[in-house]
Amino acid sequence: FHIFCDGKGIPEAEHAPANPTIIAAFISTLAGSYSGSTVTNYVCGIKAWHTIHGLAWGISDSEIDALLKAASSLAPIQSKRPLREPYTIDSLVTIRSQLNLVSPLHVAVFACLTMAFYATARTGELTTKMLHSFDPLSHIKPTDVRVDQDRQGNKITNLHLPKLKSAPNGEDINWARQEGLSDPHAALENHMSVNAPPHDGPLFAY
Incomplete structure (x- = not known):
């Protein structure tokens, strides 16, 4: 996330608490390159960092869910494991x-x-x-x-x-x-x- 912010020229002071627009842009950047679970883990990590440091998390759960669902639908095929036959x-x-x-x-x-x-x-x-x-x-x-x-x-x-x-x-x-x-x-x-x-x-x- 910090690498993303630095690459976009976002000042250090704006990395956290993160503006909802920045979080949305971060998810959009990851979409199509990573699996849905990987994107979710990254976002959860950012949210946890905010919580640990007592910083406000400005984006709602419904917004996050919608963005993550969209990112998951764009996940590359190679990031998804095929279903395995169950043991019987x-x-x-x-x-x-x-x-x-x-x-x-x-x-x-x-x-x-x-x-x-x-x-x-x-x-x-x-x-x-x-x-x-x-x-x-x-x-x-x-x-x-x-x-x-x-x-x-x-x-x-x-x-x-x-x-x-x-x-x-x-x-x-x-x-x-x-x-x-x-x-x-x-x-x-x-x-x-x-x-x-x-x-x-x-x-x-x-």
Whole structure:
């Protein structure tokens, strides 16, 4: 935003609080070159900067929304990712058919895949970014897995995620046994039998 203002010869004192016309011109300049989400993030950053420094934000939300909607419609095609096919139970079964379920790596991968699927978790919530980046205070361990009951008395497996971006104090997710080849309970039992991950180590160590 400051580069934009400098390029237009706008005095430093007029960068903030920013005149609504300047904000609109900034959005118009970005439109057609960036994705709608990128333009939105830039504008939110400028607004946050105003808020942090106690400066008035002179443009209304309705004006911003209209401008951002227009910018999004002009986003270049290459900035938009095509929709991906969803994972389904059939997907899990197909993947399973290509794995060797006595191979330590394949066993760990399938256990992680089925547990993430049925607990509707992100893969990054159950794994580490790098081999040596495991932190027992942040990443899931075998000791974070327990059998529990839901409100209807059904048996479930509870996974405690020690730390998340959205939940610094951790969060619990769970899944129940499933019929068929994609059963996460069977996959986890096989993983524990084949790999025997250390109690205080990564859950999907192999």
